[in-house]
Amino acid sequence: MRSSKECRIAIVIDHCEGTLSHIFDEAMVRYFSGLPCVVSCYQDDNLSSPRRLEKLVAKLRKGKADRAVIVGGSPKRYEASFRRLDLGTGFNPYMFLVANVREQAVWTIPDVERAKEKTKTIVAKRIREATCLSPIGEEKFELSKNAIVLGGGVVGMRAALALADANIQVTLLSRAKDIGGKAIQLTHFYDRPGEVSSWFKDQVKKVKKHPNIAVKTSVELKGLEGSLGDYRVKVEDPSGKRREVEGSAVILAMGNDVIPNTEGIFGHQRFISPPQMEAMLADGGKSLVTDKERPLQTVTFILDLVNETIKIDSANAIKNAILLRENHDRAVYVICRDVKVSLDGMEKQYRKAREMGVIFIKYDDPPKFSLVNGQINVEVKEVSIQMRGDDYSLSILSDLVVVSERFVPSKDNQMLADVLGIPLAEEGFLMDENPQFARVRTNRRGVFIAGGCRYPQTLDESLVEAEAAAAGVTELLSQGFFGYDLAVAEIDPAKCAACLTCPRVCPHSAIVVERYAEGNVYVTGGYEKDFRWKAARVLPMQCYGCGICVSSCPTKAITLKHLTDDEISLQVGV
Amino acid sequence: MIKAEQKPVDEILDFLKPHRKILLAGCNACVAVCHAGGEKEVGILSSALKMARKKAGQKIEILEDCSTRQCEPEFVQELKEKAEEVEAVLSIACGVGVQTVARMFSDIPVYPGLNTTFMGETDELGVWIERCQACGNCVLHVTGGVCPVARCAKQLLNGPCGGSQDGECEIGNDVPCAWQQIYDRLKTIGQLHRMEEIIPVKKWGRESRDKGPRTISREDLKL
Amino acid sequence: MVESFSPRIVAFCCDKSGYVAADMVGKLRLSLPESLDIVRVPCAGRIDALHLLQALEKGADGVLIFACHEENCQSLTGNIRAKARMGYLHGIMERIGLEKERLDLCNLATNNGAKFAETVLQKFDELKKLGPSPVE
Amino acid sequence: MIEPNKAVTVGQRPGVADQNVLILGSGIAGITTALELSEMGISSTILERRDRLGGQAAVFACKASEKCNKCFACVVDNQIQEVSRRSGIRILTESTLGKISGDPGRFKVQIQSGGNESRLEASVILVATGVDFFNARQKPEYGYGLFQNVITAQDLDEMLHAKGRVLRPSDGQVPSRIAFFQCVGSRDETIGHLWCSKVCCAYALRFMKAIRHQYPEIETSFFYIDIQPLGRSFESLLEACRQDERMHLIRSLPSKVYGHRTSTDLRIRFIDPVSGGITEEGFDLIVLSIGMTPREDADQVADLLHVPKNEEGFYRSPPPDSGIFVSGACKGPRDIGGSIIDAKATAREIAQYLGGV
Structure with missing residues (x-):
C-alpha cells in the first residue's frame, strides 16, 4: 500500500443514462471531491460506451490524477471496455476501480436518503482501496500455427480437416494401424439412406492427401507435457522408438473403447454384437443365411442392458431393424427399456419400423435368456400389458440376438487426465461437464476434447463437437500470437518454501516448481553453478487468475496482482 | 520432514x-x-x-x-x-x-x-503419514526401505505377528501390514533372502534416552 | 437496543456467480439491507481463511460466501475449497465460542438474483436474533 | 478488479476487417457465434426482433440442486452480458429483416427497426432464429389457459428465474404435489408433430430435482412415454431421480385434466402402468413440458433466404457457397449446450468461408 500522499485520484461519476442523477446532487459531488487524495471530479452520462471511455481517458491523461474511481453501475458494465483501451498511451486499465453504487445502493435500498448514505460509504471505501492499485502490464508470445490431434477416428479426422483447412499444420496421431476408427464399420446412417462407406473412404483420403496434415499411425501414447504454444506429445512406435510431436494446441479425440458382452449365455454364437449385425447387413445379407440347419428368421435386439443413457445403440437397432424387415423379410423384435428417439428424424424412423412390423417391447425388469432347441428364448414382461400380481410374460424364440457392447472410456483417458490435470468423471470419461467450459474446452488452456473420450454420442453430435473443438483451436491460433495481461498470481521465490501446495491445488496446471537463483531471477535451464533452491513459478499464459494458490500458500509467498490481500482487507474493513 | x-x-x-x-x-x-x-x-x-x-x-x-x-x-x-x-x-x-x-x-x-x-511423508496435499521414529539405529537396508519401527503397530523387527491378514494389520483402519510391505518390496528388488537376516534386539542404549538427550556431533563441521 | 440492531454482513462474492447474482438483485429491484458489504473475488477459492476471520474480527456480525454450484466452478475446486475452509473455521469458531451461524456459504449461479436476496435477508434475520457479534 | 487474462484482441486482422456477418436472432446460438467470430476478428451485426437479447433461454432459471445439474442457463446469462460489451458486435433490437439483394459474399439487406428503415451490407447471413415453443392451448384436454394451475415448463422457468420460488398461480402458495407431463406437442401424431423435442426429459428431470431440493416436502410425478437421454450428465441425473422416493417416474401419458378454473385441486386421468387400469390422481400444479416447433415465420425466412427445410419444417444447412449459414435450434430441437457447440462449429465454417482464417 502506498502512502496516501502519493496517490492522486480522479472521481468519475457515471449518471448511467440519467438513472442515477437524483443521487449525484451537488452535495454528493462535493462530498466526493472532499474525500482524501481526490484531485479531480468528472461527470458523464454513459461511460459503458467505449467511445465515451476513450474521451474520459484523454481527459484523465491531461489531468493530474494517476488513478480513477468510477462511481456508477456494476463494474461488469465497464470492464470489457477497459480491456480494449490502448495500453501504450492511455491509462492503465488496472488503475481504475468501480464503485458499484447503482446495483448495491440505489437499486437495492428504496429510501433515497439511505441510498445516498450507502453510496457515500461505498465510495469512501473504494477511495481507500484505490490507494493500493498499481499498473499491470501485458505480454504476448508467438504461437506457431500447428496443432496435435490425438485419435484417428472419424472425430479426430474431422477436427484435423477443419484445422488443416484453416491453414494450421496438424499432426494426427492414431493408435490403430490405419485411420478411420470404429465408425468406419458403419455402412448406413439411419437418416442418410444408401452406402456411407464411400463417404468414410472419402474422408480418409482427404485426410491423407491434405498437405497440412501429417498422419502418424500405430503409435502408442506415452505422455503429454507443456503449455499453450508448446505442447509436446510423447509417442512410441511399434519398434519401441520414442519421439516427440510438438504443437501449439491439442485436441483429444481418442474415442471410447467397447467391451462386447460375452459373459455366460451371451457367449453363445447366436448372440452377436451390433457391429457384427452391421457387417452381416453390409454384404447384402448373404451371411444372414449361414446357418444351414435353421435359417435366421427371427432377430431380436436387446437394448439398455448397458449404456442406458447412450442412444447410439437404439438408433442403430431401429435402423437395422428396418433393413431386416425391408430387404430380408425377417421377424424383428426390439426389446428395450425406453425407445430413444431424440435424434433428428428418429421418431419417423421409429414409426416406419412399427408400420413395417418391427415389434417393440419395453421392459422394466431386464429380460431373461435361455437356450431352447438351439434357439434363444427371450422372456420379457412388457410394461403396457403387465398387470399387478400377474406373471404374464412374452417369450420370443430368436435365431439371432443382438446385444449391445458396453461403452467404456479409452485406456488413455486416465493417463491423460493425470498428466494434464484434467478431471475424470466418475465413469472415467474425460472432464466433467462443467458449463464454464462449454463441453469442448478443458481447464487447461489449449487442450480441447471431442467425441467418445468425452462421452459416446451419435456420429452427428460427435462431429459437431469435433468442429467446435477445431473452432476453439482456430480461435487461439488465428492471430498468430497469444496476448494476455499479467493480472495473474505471482510467487516470491525468496518466500517460497517449495512445499508443493500451489502446483497441487492449481486447477489450470499453471504452476511449476523450478530452480531459481539469487535476486529472484528464475533460471530455466543451463544453470548449475550457483544452484540454490527450488521455488514455484506461475506460468502467466496458463493462469486464469482464480487465486486458489494465493489462499492456499502457507508462507504467503503468492500475490494475486489484481486483487491483493491488502485490497481485500480494505474491502472487508468498516 | x-x-x-x-x-x-x-x-x-x-x-x-x-x-x-x-x-x-x-x-x-x-x-x-x-x-x-x-x-x-x-x-x-x-x-x-x-x-x-x-x-x-x-x-x-x-x-x-x-x-x-x-x-x-x-x-x-x-x-x-x-x-x-x-x-x-x-x-x-x-x-x-x-x-x-x-x-x-x-x-x-x-x-x-x-x-x-x-516425521513423515506427504501422501497427498493435506495428508501426511509417519515414516521415521528417529530410533537411532536404522535397519532400512535390511527391510527393503520400509521401516518396521515406524510402520508396524508393534514395532516388530523380525517378521509379522499372527495378526497380519491379506496384507492388512490387525488393528484395522486400513493400515497395511508393514511386514507384508517389506516382503513385497524385497521380492520386487530380488532381495528376499534379507528376510532371513535376524535384526538383533534394539540396543536401547547409546541410541536411547537413558544417557540424556541424543546429540549428533560431527567433528569435521565443528572446527 | 436489539430492536434497532442492524447486523453487519460481509458477503464474499465469486465474480462468476455471486457478484452477478448480486447485480441481478438490483435489476429485479429487490431490496437488500444497507449494512451489507459486498467483496468481489475472482473465485471463491481466492477467499482465504484469514480474510473470513479478519471480517469477523473487524466487526462483521456475519460473513457470507457466495460461490458457484459444485461442478460449475471455472477453477474446478474453488467453491469446494471455500466450503472446506469454512468447515475448518467453524471448528475454530466453536472453540472460541463464536456461533457457527455467523459464517455461512451459499452456492448459486449468475441468474439466482432472487436466491441471493433471500439468503442475505434470511441471514440478516438470523443474526438479528443472534445479536451483535461478541467480539465487536 | 478486472477479469484477467483473456486473450487481448488487438485490432482486426486484415482480410476480414471489412467483413460483416449478419446474424438473425440473438438466442444462445446467435450470440455465441457472434462472440466466437469476434474472437477471430470478424465483426457482426445481430438482428433481434424482441427488445432484449438471449432468446428463449434468457429467462431460464438455474436448475441446480445440491450441485450444478448442467442446465447451462447461467451460460446464457454470461454470454448475453459478454456480447453486449464486446466491440465489433453491433446489436439491433426490435428489428426485423426486410428485402435482401446482392450475391453471396455481398448481400444488401434492408432492416426495419421500429418505424425506421436502414440498409447494411453483409458478407454472410447466419440464420439462428431458434424455435417456438408449442402452444399448449392446442391440447385443450390438459386445460392450459383454462385452469390457473396448469402451466408450461417455460412459465415455471420464468417464475423461478424472477422470484426464485415455485408457487401456484391460483393463490400464490407453494404447491404440494406437482405433475410434469412430457411430450406435450412432441411425438404426437394428432397434431402432426412427429418428432421428439430431445431436451424436455432432461429439462423436466432437472427441474424436478431442483424443486425437490428447494422444497423437500413437495411430491413430484413425471409422466412420460420414453425417457430420452441428453448428453453426458444425464446418467447420474436419471439415477438420482430414480433414487428419490418422492419423485415418481410414471410411464404413462395422462389423457385429461379435470378441475375448476381457480381450484387448487386438479385431477388427472391416466392408465396406471402398475395396475394396468385407468386411475385418477390429484395434483395442485401441473407443468406441461411443451416441445419445440419450427418458428411461426420459419417459412418466410426460408423463402427469403432460400434455406432448405426438412420434413418437420426445421432448417437444413444450405450449400456452403450460398453465403447463408444456419445454426442452433432452428435446425431442430437442441439444448443450450448443444446450441453452443453448434454455434462454435458454425463460426468456424463462416470464418473459413470468409477466407480470413
Whole structure:
C-alpha cells in the first residue's frame, strides 16, 4: 500500500443514462471531491460506451490524477471496455476501480436518503482501496500455427480437416494401424439412406492427401507435457522408438473403447454384437443365411442392458431393424427399456419400423435368456400389458440376438487426465461437464476434447463437437500470437518454501516448481553453478487468475496482482 | 520432514490466560510445509486468539513474526526486539523451535502452539503419514526401505505377528501390514533372502534416552 | 437496543456467480439491507481463511460466501475449497465460542438474483436474533 | 478488479476487417457465434426482433440442486452480458429483416427497426432464429389457459428465474404435489408433430430435482412415454431421480385434466402402468413440458433466404457457397449446450468461408 500522499485520484461519476442523477446532487459531488487524495471530479452520462471511455481517458491523461474511481453501475458494465483501451498511451486499465453504487445502493435500498448514505460509504471505501492499485502490464508470445490431434477416428479426422483447412499444420496421431476408427464399420446412417462407406473412404483420403496434415499411425501414447504454444506429445512406435510431436494446441479425440458382452449365455454364437449385425447387413445379407440347419428368421435386439443413457445403440437397432424387415423379410423384435428417439428424424424412423412390423417391447425388469432347441428364448414382461400380481410374460424364440457392447472410456483417458490435470468423471470419461467450459474446452488452456473420450454420442453430435473443438483451436491460433495481461498470481521465490501446495491445488496446471537463483531471477535451464533452491513459478499464459494458490500458500509467498490481500482487507474493513 | 498439528485454540487460550501481550512466532520450515505453523497460520491463530479474548472481555495484543527456521539460534535472535516487548511467546514451530526460543529468551515464558507429531511423508496435499521414529539405529537396508519401527503397530523387527491378514494389520483402519510391505518390496528388488537376516534386539542404549538427550556431533563441521 | 440492531454482513462474492447474482438483485429491484458489504473475488477459492476471520474480527456480525454450484466452478475446486475452509473455521469458531451461524456459504449461479436476496435477508434475520457479534 | 487474462484482441486482422456477418436472432446460438467470430476478428451485426437479447433461454432459471445439474442457463446469462460489451458486435433490437439483394459474399439487406428503415451490407447471413415453443392451448384436454394451475415448463422457468420460488398461480402458495407431463406437442401424431423435442426429459428431470431440493416436502410425478437421454450428465441425473422416493417416474401419458378454473385441486386421468387400469390422481400444479416447433415465420425466412427445410419444417444447412449459414435450434430441437457447440462449429465454417482464417 502506498502512502496516501502519493496517490492522486480522479472521481468519475457515471449518471448511467440519467438513472442515477437524483443521487449525484451537488452535495454528493462535493462530498466526493472532499474525500482524501481526490484531485479531480468528472461527470458523464454513459461511460459503458467505449467511445465515451476513450474521451474520459484523454481527459484523465491531461489531468493530474494517476488513478480513477468510477462511481456508477456494476463494474461488469465497464470492464470489457477497459480491456480494449490502448495500453501504450492511455491509462492503465488496472488503475481504475468501480464503485458499484447503482446495483448495491440505489437499486437495492428504496429510501433515497439511505441510498445516498450507502453510496457515500461505498465510495469512501473504494477511495481507500484505490490507494493500493498499481499498473499491470501485458505480454504476448508467438504461437506457431500447428496443432496435435490425438485419435484417428472419424472425430479426430474431422477436427484435423477443419484445422488443416484453416491453414494450421496438424499432426494426427492414431493408435490403430490405419485411420478411420470404429465408425468406419458403419455402412448406413439411419437418416442418410444408401452406402456411407464411400463417404468414410472419402474422408480418409482427404485426410491423407491434405498437405497440412501429417498422419502418424500405430503409435502408442506415452505422455503429454507443456503449455499453450508448446505442447509436446510423447509417442512410441511399434519398434519401441520414442519421439516427440510438438504443437501449439491439442485436441483429444481418442474415442471410447467397447467391451462386447460375452459373459455366460451371451457367449453363445447366436448372440452377436451390433457391429457384427452391421457387417452381416453390409454384404447384402448373404451371411444372414449361414446357418444351414435353421435359417435366421427371427432377430431380436436387446437394448439398455448397458449404456442406458447412450442412444447410439437404439438408433442403430431401429435402423437395422428396418433393413431386416425391408430387404430380408425377417421377424424383428426390439426389446428395450425406453425407445430413444431424440435424434433428428428418429421418431419417423421409429414409426416406419412399427408400420413395417418391427415389434417393440419395453421392459422394466431386464429380460431373461435361455437356450431352447438351439434357439434363444427371450422372456420379457412388457410394461403396457403387465398387470399387478400377474406373471404374464412374452417369450420370443430368436435365431439371432443382438446385444449391445458396453461403452467404456479409452485406456488413455486416465493417463491423460493425470498428466494434464484434467478431471475424470466418475465413469472415467474425460472432464466433467462443467458449463464454464462449454463441453469442448478443458481447464487447461489449449487442450480441447471431442467425441467418445468425452462421452459416446451419435456420429452427428460427435462431429459437431469435433468442429467446435477445431473452432476453439482456430480461435487461439488465428492471430498468430497469444496476448494476455499479467493480472495473474505471482510467487516470491525468496518466500517460497517449495512445499508443493500451489502446483497441487492449481486447477489450470499453471504452476511449476523450478530452480531459481539469487535476486529472484528464475533460471530455466543451463544453470548449475550457483544452484540454490527450488521455488514455484506461475506460468502467466496458463493462469486464469482464480487465486486458489494465493489462499492456499502457507508462507504467503503468492500475490494475486489484481486483487491483493491488502485490497481485500480494505474491502472487508468498516 | 517434521509434521505437526495445531493445538486446539481453547487449550492455547487456557495457558495464555495471564498474559496481555504476546509474540506469536511461526516457523517457515517444516511446520509451514505441513500447514501448521507458517506465516498463514500465524495470521489465522492470531486472529482467532484476539477474537476469543475480545469476547471474554480481556483483550490481548499479539505481535506476529515468522522465522526462517526456529531451530537455528541465529534466526531466533531476529525475534529478540519483539520478544523484549511482550510478556510471553507463543511458538508454533515444532518442539525443537519452542525449546530454542525458550533457551534464547530465558526470562519470559514460551508456550507451544503445536503438537509435534512425527516425521513423515506427504501422501497427498493435506495428508501426511509417519515414516521415521528417529530410533537411532536404522535397519532400512535390511527391510527393503520400509521401516518396521515406524510402520508396524508393534514395532516388530523380525517378521509379522499372527495378526497380519491379506496384507492388512490387525488393528484395522486400513493400515497395511508393514511386514507384508517389506516382503513385497524385497521380492520386487530380488532381495528376499534379507528376510532371513535376524535384526538383533534394539540396543536401547547409546541410541536411547537413558544417557540424556541424543546429540549428533560431527567433528569435521565443528572446527 | 436489539430492536434497532442492524447486523453487519460481509458477503464474499465469486465474480462468476455471486457478484452477478448480486447485480441481478438490483435489476429485479429487490431490496437488500444497507449494512451489507459486498467483496468481489475472482473465485471463491481466492477467499482465504484469514480474510473470513479478519471480517469477523473487524466487526462483521456475519460473513457470507457466495460461490458457484459444485461442478460449475471455472477453477474446478474453488467453491469446494471455500466450503472446506469454512468447515475448518467453524471448528475454530466453536472453540472460541463464536456461533457457527455467523459464517455461512451459499452456492448459486449468475441468474439466482432472487436466491441471493433471500439468503442475505434470511441471514440478516438470523443474526438479528443472534445479536451483535461478541467480539465487536 | 478486472477479469484477467483473456486473450487481448488487438485490432482486426486484415482480410476480414471489412467483413460483416449478419446474424438473425440473438438466442444462445446467435450470440455465441457472434462472440466466437469476434474472437477471430470478424465483426457482426445481430438482428433481434424482441427488445432484449438471449432468446428463449434468457429467462431460464438455474436448475441446480445440491450441485450444478448442467442446465447451462447461467451460460446464457454470461454470454448475453459478454456480447453486449464486446466491440465489433453491433446489436439491433426490435428489428426485423426486410428485402435482401446482392450475391453471396455481398448481400444488401434492408432492416426495419421500429418505424425506421436502414440498409447494411453483409458478407454472410447466419440464420439462428431458434424455435417456438408449442402452444399448449392446442391440447385443450390438459386445460392450459383454462385452469390457473396448469402451466408450461417455460412459465415455471420464468417464475423461478424472477422470484426464485415455485408457487401456484391460483393463490400464490407453494404447491404440494406437482405433475410434469412430457411430450406435450412432441411425438404426437394428432397434431402432426412427429418428432421428439430431445431436451424436455432432461429439462423436466432437472427441474424436478431442483424443486425437490428447494422444497423437500413437495411430491413430484413425471409422466412420460420414453425417457430420452441428453448428453453426458444425464446418467447420474436419471439415477438420482430414480433414487428419490418422492419423485415418481410414471410411464404413462395422462389423457385429461379435470378441475375448476381457480381450484387448487386438479385431477388427472391416466392408465396406471402398475395396475394396468385407468386411475385418477390429484395434483395442485401441473407443468406441461411443451416441445419445440419450427418458428411461426420459419417459412418466410426460408423463402427469403432460400434455406432448405426438412420434413418437420426445421432448417437444413444450405450449400456452403450460398453465403447463408444456419445454426442452433432452428435446425431442430437442441439444448443450450448443444446450441453452443453448434454455434462454435458454425463460426468456424463462416470464418473459413470468409477466407480470413
